[in-house]
Amino acid sequence: MEKGVYLRGVSKKFVTRQQETVDALSAVDLAVEPGEFISLLGPSGCGKSTLLKIVAGLLPPSGGSAWLDGHEIVEPSDSVSFVFQKPTLLRWRSIQDNVLLPLDVAGSRPKEAVEYAKELLALVKLSDFANAYPSELSGGMQQRAAIARSLVSHPDVLLMDEPFGALDEFTRETLNEEFIELWQREPKTVLFVTHSIAESVFMSDRIAVMGARPGRIIDEITVPFPRPRGAELRKSKEFFDLVARIRETFDLASESSAREVVAP
Amino acid sequence: MSLQQEEKVETAALGKVGANQRNRWWARSRWAPVVLAAAVLVLVVVVWQIAYAARFASRLVLPSPGNTVASLGRGLFGGEWWPHIQVTLIETLAAFAIGLVAALVIGSLFAFLPLVRKTFYPYVIAIQTFPKIAIAPLLVTWLGYGLAPKIAIGALLAFFPIFTNTVAGFTEVDKDELDLMRSLRAGWRKQLRYLLVPNAVTYIFPALNVAAVNALLGVIVGEFVGAQEGLGYIIQQKAFLGDIAGVFAVLIILAAIGLGLFFIVKFVESRFTKFSR
Ligand SMILES: Nc1ncnc2c1ncn2[C@@H]1O[C@H](COP(=O)(O)OP(=O)(O)OP(=O)(O)O)[C@@H](O)[C@H]1O
Ligand SMILES: [Mg+2]
Numbered sequence: 012m013e014k015g016v017y018l019r020g021v022s023k024k025f026v027t028r029q030q031e032t033v034d035a036l037s038a039v040d041l042a043v044e045p046g047e048f049i050s051l052l053g054p055s056g057c058g059k060s061t062l063l064k065i066v067a068g069l070l071p072p073s074g075g076s077a078w079l080d081g082h083e084i085v086e087p088s089d090s091v092s093f094v095f096q097k098p099t100l101l102r103w104r105s106i107q108d109n110v111l112l113p114l115d116v117a118g119s120r121p122k123e124a125v126e127y128a129k130e131l132l133a134l135v136k137l138s139d140f141a142n143a144y145p146s147e148l149s150g151g152m153q154q155r156a157a158i159a160r161s162l163v164s165h166p167d168v169l170l171m172d173e174p175f176g177a178l179d180e181f182t183r184e185t186l187n188e189e190f191i192e193l194w195q196r197e198p199k200t201v202l203f204v205t206h207s208i209a210e211s212v213f214m215s216d217r218i219a220v221m222g223a224r225p226g227r228i229i230d231e232i233t234v235p236f237p238r239p240r241g242a243e244l245r246k247s248k249e250f251f252d253l254v255a256r257i258r259e260t261f262d263l264a265s266e267s268s269a270r271e272v273v274a275p
Numbered sequence: 276m277s278l279q280q281e282e283k284v285e286t287a288a289l290g291k292v293g294a295n296q297r298n299r300w301w302a303r304s305r306w307a308p309v310v311l312a313a314a315v316l317v318l319v320v321v322v323w324q325i326a327y328a329a330r331f332a333s334r335l336v337l338p339s340p341g342n343t344v345a346s347l348g349r350g351l352f353g354g355e356w357w358p359h360i361q362v363t364l365i366e367t368l369a370a371f372a373i374g375l376v377a378a379l380v381i382g383s384l385f386a387f388l389p390l391v392r393k394t395f396y397p398y399v400i401a402i403q404t405f406p407k408i409a410i411a412p413l414l415v416t417w418l419g420y421g422l423a424p425k426i427a428i429g430a431l432l433a434f435f436p437i438f439t440n441t442v443a444g445f446t447e448v449d450k451d452e453l454d455l456m457r458s459l460r461a462g463w464r465k466q467l468r469y470l471l472v473p474n475a476v477t478y479i480f481p482a483l484n485v486a487a488v489n490a491l492l493g494v495i496v497g498e499f500v501g502a503q504e505g506l507g508y509i510i511q512q513k514a515f516l517g518d519i520a521g522v523f524a525v526l527i528i529l530a531a532i533g534l535g536l537f538f539i540v541k542f543v544e545s546r547f548t549k550f551s552r
């Protein structure tokens with residue numbers, strides 16, 4: 012049995028209300044090893060969220076297939092957790108109850124699980140806010156709570172759709188570092204969607220660079236920096252060089268698609 | 276640091292910043308709102324008394340505050356009004372309960388059965404925009420002079436705010452929250468229990484106090500049209516007999532009932548929903 016996440020020729024077409032067909036994804040191949048941190052990096056509309064939802068089993072692919080640990084993905088799985096761009100906390104539940112939601116839905120709150128939820132709240136620095144309601148927290152704190160919720164069920168795979176996209180740069184960088192620390196304590200496979208080049212370089216082992224129309228993977232880049240990575244990495248020359256190289260990839264891709272538009 | 280502590284720190288800081296503006300006694304004191312509200316009441320009564328004494332309006336249409344209070348006391352302690360208060364309260368509670376249950380049931384059908392929604396939507400809009408109290412005389416003719424027509428009008432008026440919010444509460448659900456439930460492998464029962472019902476409750480509660488006040492309104496209109504008991508009936512009797520102080524006294528009782536309903540609903544809401552929206 013092949014452990015990990017595998018995409019084989021995955022494509023997705025949407026039919027819009029005006030009856031036009033949108034090629035959100037076309038022939039995406041991707042292999043993600045267990046424990047690997049991979050970023051999906053690309054401009055808005057290139058199909059990153061669509062790809063993640065297919066892996067989550069929330070959306071069926073139009074063609075090709077997606078696999079998790081040797082099983083084809085046809086529905087959401089217990090061993091996969093999703094983190095959305097907005098915190099998506101239920102406003103009538105306290106922070107602690109939000110973190111415990113996956114257990115409630117599963118049917119019971121075993122004592123160890125409640126202890127683990129408390130531990131997670133401490134790890135994301137929200138112990139003092141366990142009984143607060145989401146509206147009483149800042150955006151960054153809410154997203155921390157959402158991350159704690161995604162970990163409470165001990166998933167093997169974490170799917171994160173621009174989890175820090177709505178935050179300001181300072182908060183985002185802090186959360187980047189905190190999350191990497193968390194992830195190193197409890198290694199798991201992460202598919203991390205972002206459209207920030209620097210964020211993807213800082214966080215991941217490997218970056219799948221995506222292009223739009225149709226959505227596809229145009230390049231795969233291995234990030235060579237050793238872990239643990241600290242804040243100093245962001246200021247190093249190697250970091251800037253890699254960011255510049257990836258930017259180059261995007262410029263080339265948009266030039267060639269611009270030519271395609273002009274040529275005929 | 277707890278939330279409350281942070282809040283306090285903030286308020287203290289505010290006080291310092293705008294020292295000359297915000298440090299007045301009425302901005303600082305916890306009792307200031309109560310005192311100010313009471314002052315308004317006193318002012319109204321004083322102006323009322325002056326208007327009465329100076330005969331700004333004929334004494335046939337404007338009673339004195341003193342006579343009004345005397346009339347209120349006679350009605351309440353003479354025991355004459357209690358049966359009528361009871362009737363109006365029973366009608367209002369029945370109207371509210373019927374309106375509530377009907378709105379929850381029909382609202383849920385609308386939310387979950389698209390066919391029902393598409394079929395009845397135009398009619399619901401038509402009834403909603405229709406001035407419903409206009410059918411009060413018709414209902415009295417149909418249902419007689421007992422409690423039934425009053426309850427019917429009250430229920431009809433209580434129905435719509437709850438109905439509208441029930442439909443909204445079950446249909447306006449965040450797409451990501453639905454995806455979250457699906458990713459947690461929640462079947463429809465669990466989606467209902469953990470997402471849809473609590474979401475609907477947050478929409479329905481704010482509609483309840485409007486509905487309670489509407490129920491009272493409908494009942495009083497029903498009593499105006501045709502009744503032998505109830506506060507609406509007493510108002511008409513007193514007006515007919517030229518007992519203006521009596522009319523004012525009953526209006527004060529109605530105001531108290533309306534406020535009472537409003538605060539009871541608010542209290543129940545605050546027990547159920549500890550979060551702020
Ligand atoms: N339910 C849908 N119906 C029709 N079209 C859709 C639907 N979902 C996505 N699309 C289209 O598919 C394409 C990819 O969308 P997707 O949300 O995956 O992009 P994205 O890379 O996540 O973008 P962003 O960075 O803005 O979130 C877009 O062109 C979008 O319009
Ligand atoms: Mg997206």
